[in-house]
Amino acid sequence: MTGWLAVAGLGPGDAALVTPEVEAALAQATDIVGYAPYVARVPPRPGLTLHPSDNRVELDRAALALDLAARGARVVIVSSGDPGVFAMASALFETLKARPGHDPDIRILPGITAMLAAAARLGAPLGHDFCAINLSDNLKPWDLVERRLRLAAQADFAMALYNPRSRARPQQFSRALEILRDECGEKRLICFARAVTTPEESLSTLPLSEARPEMADMRTVVILGNSATCRVGRWVYTPRSALP
């Protein structure tokens, strides 16, 4: 039997946002590997082995998936959102790089990443040039996060901020808000989108002056508008044009 390995994005939560490509891979799989809450989104069935794991063991998880596929298994590593955006695809290639000569059958299956699902629920806040920044400093120095926030503000990008806040680092998002107020002014619109497309979804949009750190947690994606972002009715959008 020839094994293969797919890294699949399950989207933000709603089953109606899982692509048919991902559904087909899940239906053919013998093994599902991933962070436990994402593995729990795959319905069990006979012949399917689930391998849930903890957070922050991405390289172990990738190694397990490569080992299973090498033994002939049909393996899907599941990520929420898109596997290429702050998720498992890079971890897989990092692991592969440490195994010279190993050339498994790999496919990356895209999904609806959190910022695009959140943007759709809010309106169109990413309708002009934008950036995506992971605020966690697990894998990069916090100084670099601050530097990127300032440069992104100076470029007048709209911004999507992933992993804004966790219990382990409650002060950093507070500092990020300070930097953004300093660079963008108190009136700039900021959106908090939590658990988008799930029953726990909540959305709010407010000026930076009213933003508080506790409005975000690890299930929140934060979207900051650019200098032209505005509201119409209950919607928030960034105009396509930046002509003077």
Added chain:
Amino acid sequence: MTGWLAVAGLGPGDAALVTPEVEAALAQATDIVGYAPYVARVPPRPGLTLHPSDNRVELDRAALALDLAARGARVVIVSSGDPGVFAMASALFETLKARPGHDPDIRILPGITAMLAAAARLGAPLGHDFCAINLSDNLKPWDLVERRLRLAAQADFAMALYNPRSRARPQQFSRALEILRDECGEKRLICFARAVTTPEESLSTLPLSEARPEMADMRTVVILGNSATCRVGRWVYTPRSALP
């Protein structure tokens, strides 16, 4: 009859990347509005009226869709990729802003945007902080594009460049490559992903020193790695870590 309006992302081309949510909206629609090549992706059926239009008439198209919905139609505006990324969602809200008091039933239905589909085919080049820049100067001054490219390079973002080149402005992408070589060096990896997930798909990755303007056209999304982006086998990826 109560009309509604959905703005739906059809993804990059492959039907297996259209979400069930979008398929359901298309199945319920009475009217499909959009740029002709995207409308052509919706199969005709009795009871469904297709309203294809030319490029660069986004506001007319949004006005038509609002008018139809106000008369009770179930309207889907179709975009390729994701409707919130350089597509029709912002144009709709701009049009709505000019109609005070009008509060139609609107839903934005996300899709797989070109950069994420391209990244998946290439490996994981957007696996760390990144930005998305539209290189067209139809709606912004070219100076602003140049400024954003430089600031994004200084932030060491990976970059997805949409609409890199058209017949009307052949020199600008050449200029963009000059700026990127200047800021990022000759060895930085650049990927050209054309018509991703369609039968015409082509992919190439090379150092900036070998990039030529004619490698891109309007069906290409260009992805530039950050300073750590590298290859493993036929794949290209950006490591998750930026620790020194």
